Amino acid sequence: MSSTIFDVARECGYSKTTISRAFASPEMVSEKARRIIYDTARQLNYTPNAIARAMVRKQTNNLGFIVNDQQYPVVLNPFYSPIFEGVLQTCRQRGYSVFIANEEEIQLPTGQVYVKKQMDGVIICGKTEPRVIDEFRAQNIDVVLLNNVFDMDELVCITIDHYGGAVKAIEHLVEQGIEEIAIINGHFSPYVYKERFRGYIDVLMRHDIETKDAFITTIEPTMEEAKQCARQLLSLDERPRAIFATNDTIAIGVVKVALQMGLSIPEELSIIGYDDSNLSAIIEPELTTVRIDKEEMGKLAANKLIDILQGGERKKEIIECPTTLILRGTTYGHH
Amino acid sequence: MSSTIFDVARECGYSKTTISRAFASPEMVSEKARRIIYDTARQLNYTPNAIARAMVRKQTNNLGFIVNDQQYPVVLNPFYSPIFEGVLQTCRQRGYSVFIANEEEIQLPTGQVYVKKQMDGVIICGKTEPRVIDEFRAQNIDVVLLNNVFDMDELVCITIDHYGGAVKAIEHLVEQGIEEIAIINGHFSPYVYKERFRGYIDVLMRHDIETKDAFITTIEPTMEEAKQCARQLLSLDERPRAIFATNDTIAIGVVKVALQMGLSIPEELSIIGYDDSNLSAIIEPELTTVRIDKEEMGKLAANKLIDILQGGERKKEIIECPTTLILRGTTYGHH
DNA sequence: CTTTATAATGAGAACGTTCCCATTCCTATA
DNA sequence: TATAGGAATGGGAACGTTCTCATTATAAAG
Numbered sequence: 001m002s003s004t005i006f007d008v009a010r011e012c013g014y015s016k017t018t019i020s021r022a023f024a025s026p027e028m029v030s031e032k033a034r035r036i037i038y039d040t041a042r043q044l045n046y047t048p049n050a051i052a053r054a055m056v057r058k059q060t061n062n063l064g065f066i067v068n069d070q071q072y073p074v075v076l077n078p079f080y081s082p083i084f085e086g087v088l089q090t091c092r093q094r095g096y097s098v099f100i101a102n103e104e105e106i107q108l109p110t111g112q113v114y115v116k117k118q119m120d121g122v123i124i125c126g127k128t129e130p131r132v133i134d135e136f137r138a139q140n141i142d143v144v145l146l147n148n149v150f151d152m153d154e155l156v157c158i159t160i161d162h163y164g165g166a167v168k169a170i171e172h173l174v175e176q177g178i179e180e181i182a183i184i185n186g187h188f189s190p191y192v193y194k195e196r197f198r199g200y201i202d203v204l205m206r207h208d209i210e211t212k213d214a215f216i217t218t219i220e221p222t223m224e225e226a227k228q229c230a231r232q233l234l235s236l237d238e239r240p241r242a243i244f245a246t247n248d249t250i251a252i253g254v255v256k257v258a259l260q261m262g263l264s265i266p267e268e269l270s271i272i273g274y275d276d277s278n279l280s281a282i283i284e285p286e287l288t289t290v291r292i293d294k295e296e297m298g299k300l301a302a303n304k305l306i307d308i309l310q311g312g313e314r315k316k317e318i319i320e321c322p323t324t325l326i327l328r329g330t331t332y333g334h335h
Numbered sequence: 336m337s338s339t340i341f342d343v344a345r346e347c348g349y350s351k352t353t354i355s356r357a358f359a360s361p362e363m364v365s366e367k368a369r370r371i372i373y374d375t376a377r378q379l380n381y382t383p384n385a386i387a388r389a390m391v392r393k394q395t396n397n398l399g400f401i402v403n404d405q406q407y408p409v410v411l412n413p414f415y416s417p418i419f420e421g422v423l424q425t426c427r428q429r430g431y432s433v434f435i436a437n438e439e440e441i442q443l444p445t446g447q448v449y450v451k452k453q454m455d456g457v458i459i460c461g462k463t464e465p466r467v468i469d470e471f472r473a474q475n476i477d478v479v480l481l482n483n484v485f486d487m488d489e490l491v492c493i494t495i496d497h498y499g500g501a502v503k504a505i506e507h508l509v510e511q512g513i514e515e516i517a518i519i520n521g522h523f524s525p526y527v528y529k530e531r532f533r534g535y536i537d538v539l540m541r542h543d544i545e546t547k548d549a550f551i552t553t554i555e556p557t558m559e560e561a562k563q564c565a566r567q568l569l570s571l572d573e574r575p576r577a578i579f580a581t582n583d584t585i586a587i588g589v590v591k592v593a594l595q596m597g598l599s600i601p602e603e604l605s606i607i608g609y610d611d612s613n614l615s616a617i618i619e620p621e622l623t624t625v626r627i628d629k630e631e632m633g634k635l636a637a638n639k640l641i642d643i644l645q646g647g648e649r650k651k652e653i654i655e656c657p658t659t660l661i662l663r664g665t666t667y668g669h670h
Numbered sequence: 671c672t673t674t675a676t677a678a679t680g681a682g683a684a685c686g687t688t689c690c691c692a693t694t695c696c697t698a699t700a
Numbered sequence: 701t702a703t704a705g706g707a708a709t710g711g712g713a714a715c716g717t718t719c720t721c722a723t724t725a726t727a728a729a730g
Binding site: 002045047050051052054055060073074075076081082084085088089097098099100101118138139140252255256259278279282283284 | 337380382385386387389390395408409410411416417419420423424432433434435436453473474475587590591594613614617618619
């Protein structure tokens, strides 16, 4: 039905090889031939068959974006979706397409084997196991790890300066003379979780501020748990004057509860979130939060991966993306 | 490097055909053979090559999701991302993968020709031209149109009951005795725009409520324009007691301005949005809005498309998805 | 006007499957 | 024991490209 390279060849008198070249590397073909070929192609509605091409070239120009997040699917994930958008952008630029998947759906019925020479490389986000990376590599699929760190040969890991971000947040509060600072820590991957907490505790200790056990809480990072935790925290006899939430969803839960309890923000309660998700500027007052340039992370990951695929050196590397404190309405210091 | 069907065949003594069958249609292969084949496959790290398979089967099991939205990219698009998630879900279930693209990036350097037998079918969202659909079809790529309606042969269009949603919103306000209702209409595709407006005007007329020109406004649907428009509307000598915003971003802009102007919601101003985006439950008070079940739309589109691809009948059809009014804090009647 | 280098074109194999058609192997029935 | 019939297996062509190598056309130099 759809015409092939042979149809075009027959129609315009050039060989299949020349037709192929006219599309794949036009500079190898004479001006005249190219024009004729393009014309008849258009006329016959011919388009190079990407599958056949991938078959002989042994590369698909497809990448996989793999996220294992039980709570939100990729596209709706406030954290990963901007990263994915970044990936998408550089892939577009560099001629790649992207599949979304999680680890389950790329498994074969055989058991442990993973499928798909349909992708040249994958970006694996967050939770996974080294075993998975080995399996991909065994199939010649290159891997870049994002928002996680494994100590493996030739593996590029792209992560975030979680510690530094937390430090900036707490320093900002302390600078204003606030000492009663509680933390609601989301139960993320161990690495993230610990680093953000370390930032909190370090700053307090450096300033000789006493840490109260009641101010240190951990929850699953859902809005519901956040609200419940905030209610508890704000009902304490000596309630905190600031709450550091380790992501924006939690922080928004806190804002909502504080508003319901009639507390004025930031006069009676300062709140800082983490991630600068697209939700943070929606709530009123708008959220002071630690920004991670997620699109940039995605671009970086995609670029690293494509560099490798295009013959770049495969070398072990851990890249820590910087964070910025974004001052908004839930904190003093917003002009 | 990666092993092929022949490696497995050589290793375990069965023919390539049997190996092929063990993966593609296991029921045609004896229990014993299957076990042996799977074992050696695992051992040799063999995986069926999806590209080669696609080549002979002439189908890739890939769909394209095409969105032409200048404002937001797909993944970050509050309207299309839930739809995409729905698409993704049914595709996962039915064994398909999905590419994201817009129309530009699937064009060939030849000019008008469109590329990619890498997809069996596409879902085109929103703005496009009939010509585009023709071009896809000329390449044997089936099309389902979403959130747009063209009068074309054998074309499935999936759209929304924009009119009905608007009617529900305005009726709800009128029921409470509110008559001074303004509309801020986002400048969407003509169809959407007109239908939502028609709902607004019809209800007012049916109740013999006078419509004021000053209450009827149109803007580009950005937060900034919305705020500006709201400020203007709320500074009128006879200001509206309710504002119907034709999407949630606009509505949130209105809420923010009203809050800043010290108006109490909903006592002094009721607000209704449209779409029930994930932002609508973030703002405080939470937004009363017209819900569209976007994931369901996505699922429907994917199912329709896959049905066709799997040999289903190709018949012209226009499906209108229903809407629901979600009562929340920006309106009376929230329990 | 020949020779030489370069640009433009072609023929054939290869890529790793699936599918059609044939063949072999069982098992049950006569 | 012979025979049929289905289940299980195999061989070869085909899918639509690209790539290597060879050939021809074209231009530049002697």
